[in-house]
Amino acid sequence: MNVPVKPQHFYSYDEFDAAFVRSRVAEFREQVQRRLSGALTEEEFRPLRLMNGLYLQLHAYMLRIAVPYGTLSSTQMRQFAHIAEKWDKGYGHFTTRQNIQFNWPKLVDVPDILDALADVNMHAIQTSGNCIRNVTADHFSGVAADEIADPRPTAELLRQWSSNHPEFSFLPRKFKVAVSGAVHDRAATRVHDVGLRIVQNEGGEIGYEVLAGGGLGRTPMVGHIVREFLPKAELLPYMEALMRVYNSHGRRDNKFKARIKILVHETGLDEIREQIEAEFESLDKAAIAADPAEIARIEAQFVPPAYEALPDVSDVMKKAKAANSEFARFVDINTAPHKQAGYTIVTVSLKPIGGVPGDATAAQMRVLAEVSDKYSLSELRVSHEQNIVLPYVKKDDLFALWQELKAADLATANASLITDIISCPGLDYCSLATARSIPIAQAISERFADPDRQRLIGKLGIKISGCINACGHHHVAGIGILGLEKSGEESYQITLGGDPTLSASIGERLGPGLRAEEVPDAIERIVGVYLAHRDLDEDFIHTYRRIGHDAFKSALVTGTPRAPAASPLDQGGGI
Amino acid sequence: MARIKHPKILTASDLKQGDVIFFTGTGWSRHHLDAKPAQTDGEIAALEAQAKADVAANRILDVQIIDVALREDGRPEPIHYREKMRTLGPSVRRDLGKQAAS
Ligand code: HEM
Numbered sequence: 001m002n003v004p005v006k007p008q009h010f011y012s013y014d015e016f017d018a019a020f021v022r023s024r025v026a027e028f029r030e031q032v033q034r035r036l037s038g039a040l041t042e043e044e045f046r047p048l049r050l051m052n053g054l055y056l057q058l059h060a061y062m063l064r065i066a067v068p069y070g071t072l073s074s075t076q077m078r079q080f081a082h083i084a085e086k087w088d089k090g091y092g093h094f095t096t097r098q099n100i101q102f103n104w105p106k107l108v109d110v111p112d113i114l115d116a117l118a119d120v121n122m123h124a125i126q127t128s129g130n131c132i133r134n135v136t137a138d139h140f141s142g143v144a145a146d147e148i149a150d151p152r153p154t155a156e157l158l159r160q161w162s163s164n165h166p167e168f169s170f171l172p173r174k175f176k177v178a179v180s181g182a183v184h185d186r187a188a189t190r191v192h193d194v195g196l197r198i199v200q201n202e203g204g205e206i207g208y209e210v211l212a213g214g215g216l217g218r219t220p221m222v223g224h225i226v227r228e229f230l231p232k233a234e235l236l237p238y239m240e241a242l243m244r245v246y247n248s249h250g251r252r253d254n255k256f257k258a259r260i261k262i263l264v265h266e267t268g269l270d271e272i273r274e275q276i277e278a279e280f281e282s283l284d285k286a287a288i289a290a291d292p293a294e295i296a297r298i299e300a301q302f303v304p305p306a307y308e309a310l311p312d313v314s315d316v317m318k319k320a321k322a323a324n325s326e327f328a329r330f331v332d333i334n335t336a337p338h339k340q341a342g343y344t345i346v347t348v349s350l351k352p353i354g355g356v357p358g359d360a361t362a363a364q365m366r367v368l369a370e371v372s373d374k375y376s377l378s379e380l381r382v383s384h385e386q387n388i389v390l391p392y393v394k395k396d397d398l399f400a401l402w403q404e405l406k407a408a409d410l411a412t413a414n415a416s417l418i419t420d421i422i423s424c425p426g427l428d429y430c431s432l433a434t435a436r437s438i439p440i441a442q443a444i445s446e447r448f449a450d451p452d453r454q455r456l457i458g459k460l461g462i463k464i465s466g467c468i469n470a471c472g473h474h475h476v477a478g479i480g481i482l483g484l485e486k487s488g489e490e491s492y493q494i495t496l497g498g499d500p501t502l503s504a505s506i507g508e509r510l511g512p513g514l515r516a517e518e519v520p521d522a523i524e525r526i527v528g529v530y531l532a533h534r535d536l537d538e539d540f541i542h543t544y545r546r547i548g549h550d551a552f553k554s555a556l557v558t559g560t561p562r563a564p565a566a567s568p569l570d571q572g573g574g575i
Numbered sequence: 576m577a578r579i580k581h582p583k584i585l586t587a588s589d590l591k592q593g594d595v596i597f598f599t600g601t602g603w604s605r606h607h608l609d610a611k612p613a614q615t616d617g618e619i620a621a622l623e624a625q626a627k628a629d630v631a632a633n634r635i636l637d638v639q640i641i642d643v644a645l646r647e648d649g650r651p652e653p654i655h656y657r658e659k660m661r662t663l664g665p666s667v668r669r670d671l672g673k674q675a676a677s
C-alpha cells in the first residue's frame with residue numbers, strides 16, 4: 001500500500017529510490033527471519049540490523065529513522081504517529097541529527113515498521129555504522145531571509161551519491177556532513193566531519209566553502225577550511241577525493257582516533273589539503289560529476305511554492321498581538337524572518353517546561369501534521385535543536401495557528417532561550433550513557449520557567465550529553481553539561497563558552513563535577529554572573545568572551561543555594 | 576569454593592522483544608526480584624554457562640553478570656545505578672517500562 005503523498009516543495013522518490021527501499025525492507029525481513037530461526041547469530045546479525053537503523057538500548061531495541069536534511073511532509077509525520085501508536089509506546093524522540101528515534105520497537109515488528117516507512121518514502125538506512133550518515137542542513141532552508149541559496153538540492157545530491165556508495169560503506173568511522181546556504185550558520189557546519197557552506201565568489205558565482213575535520217565526541221574539534229571556493233559543478237569529484245583520502249589514511253587501529261578530525265589534526269592542514277587536491281586532480285572529474293540534467297531535476301523539486309503577494313506587515317497579526325500578550329510573546333520569540341513578504345517561519349518548541357526535550361506524542365505529531373496542512377503547505381522541518389519548524393506560515397494565519405498549537409501543548413514560547421535545552425536520551429534510554437541527562441534538562445527548565453525571566457536572560461543555549469560521545473552537543477553550548485560517573489554516582493561536568501556557529505568554539509571546563517541536585521543552582525549562579533556583567537543586549541557568548549572564563553569560576557563554589565523546588569530529579573529514577 | 580565480594584545475577588535482553596530479562600535458576604523473568612543470585616565462583620560459572628547456552632539457542636542477547644546486594648528477604652537488588660535503571664525503565668517516563676507494571 002502506498003499512502004498518497006501530497007504535492008510538496010522538496011524531493012520525492014523516483015521509481016529507482018522506491019524500488020531500492022522496498023527491496024532493502026524485503027531483504028531485512030528475511031534477515032530477521034533467519035535471526036529468529038537461529039540461522040544467523042547475533043554477531044552476524046548485528047551489523048545487518050545496524051545498517052537498518054536498529055540498535056539495542058538499555059530497555060529495548062531502538063529504531064533510528066532518517067529524515068533527510070530534516071525535511072518532512074505532513075503525510076510522513078502522520079505515519080510517525082501511526083508507527084508510534086501501532087508498534088511503539090505512543091511517542092517518538094526527535095534528535096540533534098534531525099532524525100527521529102522510536103524507543104520500544106520489537107525485533108519481530110521492525111520489518112513491518114520499515115514497510116510502513118517505505119509507504120511514505122522513508123527508511124532507516126545509513127543511520128548507523130561507518131558510512132556517510134544522513135546529511136543534515138539548515139532547518140530554515142529555502143525560506144530564511146539571510147539565505148544565499150537553498151542547501152537542500154546539495155544535501156539531496158549528496159544523499160543520492162552517498163546512499164549505498166560501494167567505496168564508502170566501510171569507512172574508518174561514521175561520517176557526518178552538514179550543509180548551510182545562509183549567512184548565519186544554523187547547521188553547525190564547523191563541528192561536522194565535512195561542512196559545506198554555500199558562498200558566492202567575487203565573480204558572483206555560487207560554490208562551496210568546504211570545511212573538514214570538525215566533530216564532537218571525546219575529542220571535540222572545530223573544522224578547518226580545506227577549500228575556500230569549490231565551483232558547484234565540482235562537488236561530487238571533490239567529495240570523492242576527500243573521502244578517498246580519509247578512507248585510505250584514516251586510522252583503523254583505534255576507534256577513538258578514526259574520525260577524519262584526527263586525520264586532519266595528525267596530518268596537518270596543509271598536507272591534507274594537498275592530498276585532497278592531488279587526488280582531485282587525478283580523478284576523471286567528468287565521469288564523477290553529477291549530470292547537469294540530474295542536478296536540474298533535483299533542483300526542480302525544490303522550487304519555491306507559489307507564494308501569495310502579501311504586504312509584509314499583517315494587520316491581523318498586529319491586532320492579535322496587541323490584544324494577547326501571550327501570543328505576542330510567541331511571535332517575538334518563536335518566529336524568524338522569511339524571504340517572502342507577509343510570511344514567517346515558525347519554530348514549534350518540543351521543550352515544554354519540565355518536558356522531555358525532543359519528545360512528541362502521536363497526538364502531537366498528528367496536530368503538527370494537521371497545522372502544517374492548514375498553514376504551511378504540508379511541510380515541516382526537524383531542527384538540530386530538537387524542535388519542529390513550519391516553514392511557510394502566512395503572518396495573517398499566525399494567530400489561528402498559535403491557538404491550535406496551544407491546545408496541543410505545543411506553543412511554548414522559548415525558542416533559543418534558556419529552557420530550549422538540547423538533551424540526548426542519556427541513561428534513561430541509552431546503553432552507552434554514564435549518567436542521565438533528561439532529568440537535568442527538566443530540572444533546569446522548571447527552575448527557569450518564568451517566561452519574563454527567560455526573556456530577560458535572552459539567547460542562551462544549554463546542551464546536555466549523558467556521556468563523552470556528546471550526542472547532545474554539549475561542547476558547543478554556551479553552557480554545556482556532561483554526565484559522567486564518579487565514585488558510583490552520577491556526576492555533572494559543566495563547560496562554558498561553546499559556540500556552534502561560524503565563530504565556533506569548544507566550551508571550557510568550569511571545575512569539578514557536581515551532583516545532579518547541585519546543577520540548577522550552579523546554572524543559576526552562572527546566569528547571575530552573566531547578568532551582572534553583560535552590556536546592553538549582549539548575549540551570553542559575547543559576555544563570556546569579553547569577561548573571560550575565570551570570572552565564572554565563583555559560580556561553582558557552593559554557597560547558600562536557593563532551596564530547590566520540587567523538581568523531576570526528586571522523583572527521578574526511584575534510585 | 577572462594578566467597579566473592581558481591582553476589583551476582585545474570586541479565587540479558589530478550590531477542591524477539593528486546594525486553595530486559597533476568598535468569599531465575601530455571602528460566603527467564605522480566606523481574607529482577609525473581610533472579611537467582613550466585614554466591615560462589617562455582618555458581619557464577621554456572622550462570623556463565625547458562626548465558627552461553629541461551630545465546631547459542633538464540634533466545635537472548637547482550638548478556639551481563641552484574642553485582643547485586645541481597646535484601647532482607649534474600650531477593651537481589653542491583654548495586655550500580657545503571658542496572659537499577661534497567662530494572663525499572665526510563666526515570667522520566669514512570670508510566671512506561673517495568674516500573675509502570677509494578
Ligand atoms: C542509540 C543511541 C546512540 C548511540 C549508541 C550513539 C553513539 C554515538 C557515539 C559512539 C558517538 C561518538 C562518535 C565519535 O566520537 O566518533 C556519537 C556522537 C554523536 N551522536 Fe550519538 N549515539 C546515540 C544517540 C544519539 C542521539 C539520540 C543523537 C541526537 C540527539 C545523537 C547524535 C550524535 C551527535 C550529534 C554526535 C556528535 C557528533 C559527532 O559525531 O562527532 N546520537 N554517538
Ligand code: SF4
Nearest residue numbers: 424430433466467471
Ligand atoms: S551522548 Fe552518550 S548517553 Fe547521550 S545518546 Fe550519545 S551515547 Fe548515549
